[in-house]
Amino acid sequence: MYAIVDIETTGGHASANGITEVAILVHDGQEVIKQFKTLINPLKPIPIYVQALTGIDDEMVSTAPKFQDIAHKIYELLHDKVFVAHNVNFDFSFLHFHLAAAGFNLQTKKLCTVRLSRKIIPGLASYSLGRLCKEVGIEIQDRHRALGDALATAKLFSMLIEQDKDGHISKTLNQRSREQSLPPHLPKEDMDKLPSVPGIYYFHNSKSKVIYVGKAKNIRKRVASHFANNKPGRQKQDFLREIHHITFQECGTELMSLILEAVEIKRLWPAYNRSLKRFEYAYALYSFEDQNGYMRLVIDRKKKFSKPHYTFNGIAEGYNLIKSLIAGFNLCPKLCFVQRNNDPCVPIGEESCKGACEQLESVELYNKRVIMALNSLSSVLPGFLLIDEGRTFEEKSCLLIENGQFFGMGYITSDLAQADISLVKKYLTPYPENDYIRNMILNAALRFPHKVRDIYGN
Template sequence: MYAIVDIETTGSHASANGITEIAIVIHNGREIVDKFQTLINPKISIPIYIQSLTGISNEMVSTAPTFDQYAKEIYELLHDKIFVAHNVNFDFSFLHYHLAKAGYNLHTKKLCTVRLSRKILPGLPSYSLGKLCSSLGINILARHRAMGDAEATAVLFSMLLENDQEGHINNTLNPRSKEQSLPPHLPKEDMDKLPSVAGIYYFHNNKSKVIYVGKAKNIKKRVSSHFANNKPGKQKQEFLRDVHHISFQECGTELMAFILEAVEIKRLWPAYNRSLKRFEHTYGLYLFEDQNGYLRMAVDKRNKFSKPFYTFNRVLEGHSMIKNLIGEFNLCPKLCFVQKNAEPCISINEQICKQACQQIESPECYNQRVLDAINNLKASLPGFLLVDDGRNLAEKSCILVENGHFYGMGYVSANEIDQDISNLKKNLTPYPSNDYIRNLIFNHSIQFPFKTRAILD
């Protein structure tokens, strides 16, 4: 037996909205055998635009029973049937949520007439209920009212049963199928193509725009987990409605997937990614020449248009480093913006500053010590390769760090891994770096030192 359901609500997600009307049409696989319909008092105001859409006003539901008053009867109608609806996860999420609040735990098999129509009746211009029924000649007596839409869905379902030559309905009901949990617009073929390997995956909307990027040790398993529950919150329900397509990139290792995810989130700025989009409060050590020809170092916030030669997570780290360079290479604290007042340079009496700040020492002499300090700093930065498994047995993955910065990554054949760095770079894709990526790589190299190789010049 099938319970074909349609509900009208005050909004798009169950956790913050109520049901205003419910209709249940009981179908035995051949014909309609019973019907149930009632208005429901949602105990919250119905938004004006929804009143206009459905024709259900606050006045109409003010004297209607609450959901709790009908919960037992609704549960008895549904619990031993196959739950059928047009975009089934929407209707089911509302009823599951509100029945649970009333003390009833609804667990049934589900069928989505959107998904089934795409399979059994392919090639139609639209699969929204109104346009689909128009294409098929199904008359909807009261559009956007629960019983009108439920009866139209029942006629559609009968048509699907009659035309299901390839057994799509039975396949969907197979406990191993999991198809009923998929978003209504996502082709099952997209799920079938997903590999069980490390990599990243992209969720696209109806305009092919990427709305979410994720990483995985096992792409198929991780993507499936996104649809394993039907939480009633706004974010989850909007997310499920927006997913129309999935694409992916395989990676040799989980670390590469982590890195590529971070890069792609920064590049694409997907709507449903929350992490890795925060502004990075990172600081850099910058070098510039002033109008008198003296090279000056300064610690400042990083931005996407600047190129520091060293970076820090905190400004105090930068000031500590620049003070060390002042002492070691006899630099001027005023020219390095450590001393910012108008008083005489504090390091002249300590014989650290050689009076470049008073233009007594020539720019040539002072600048050479600045360059020596920078070269010494760069020489202390680590440079190495992380070598690991590739996407197949014939290749190895490589992640390159130069002068403490992530350069890029890629794949080479196993017998080419020991080539010099200039040739190796030809097989690597350069990527932008940030502190998150750099920390991932450094922590991995510490945890797995046997994967780390020195760079061959």
């Protein structure tokens, strides 16, 4: 037995909106044998645009029963039947949420006439209820009212049963099939193509624009988890309605998928990604010559299109590095903007500063040490290859940290793992980096030292 359902509501998600009308038609697989309909007082104003769409206004529902007063009746009609609706997860999310608030736990199998229509009557321009019914010759009386839309859905469902030569309905109802949990516009074929390997996946909207990027150790399992619950909040419901297609990229390791996710979120700026959008370098190490010709080192805000010697997410990290260069190469704290007052340079008395700030040391000698300090970054900062599993047995994944920064990643053959770094680079795709990506790679190198090849021979 089937319960064909349509509801009218005050808004698009159950957790903050009420039901204004419900219609339930009991269908025995051939025809409707029982029907129930009622207006419901949502206990909140109905928005003007909803009134215009449905024709249901506040006055009409003012004397209607509250949902909790008829919850037992609705539950009795639904709990032992297959729940059928056009975009079933919308109607089900509302009734499940409000029944739960009234003390009833609705657990039923579901059928979506949108998804079934795409399979049984393929090739139509639109599968919205109005356009679909017009295409197949079903007249809708009282459009956007619960009973009118439910009766049209019942006629459509009878037609689908009659034309279902390939058994799509029975396959969908199979307990092992989770198709009804999928978003209404997402083809099951997209899910069937997903591999059980590490990688990233993209959710696309109707215009093929990427609206979400995710990473996974197991792409198929992770994507399925997005649809495992039907939370009644606006964000989840809007998210599910926008998903029309899924694409993916396989990665050799979970670490590579984490990096690629961060890169792609920054590149595509998907609407439904909240995290990883703000990871950018805030500070950088720059050098310049002052009016007297002395080279100055400075930690400053990272500037677009600039070429810093090194970048930092936090200013403290930058000053720790510049202080180590001052100590290691007898640089002047004043010329490096570490000592900013007008007092005499503190290290002059200790002879660690040679007096460049007072022009007691020649430009040539001081600048030579600054250049040596900058050149030393290649030895102070880490440089290594992180070699790990690839996508196939024949290849290895490879990530390159050079001068303390992430260069890129890709796939190489085993014999290239010990090759000259300039050759390995040809097989790697350069990627933008940030503190988040860099720290993930550095932490992985510490955890798995046997996977690391030091490119400086240290």
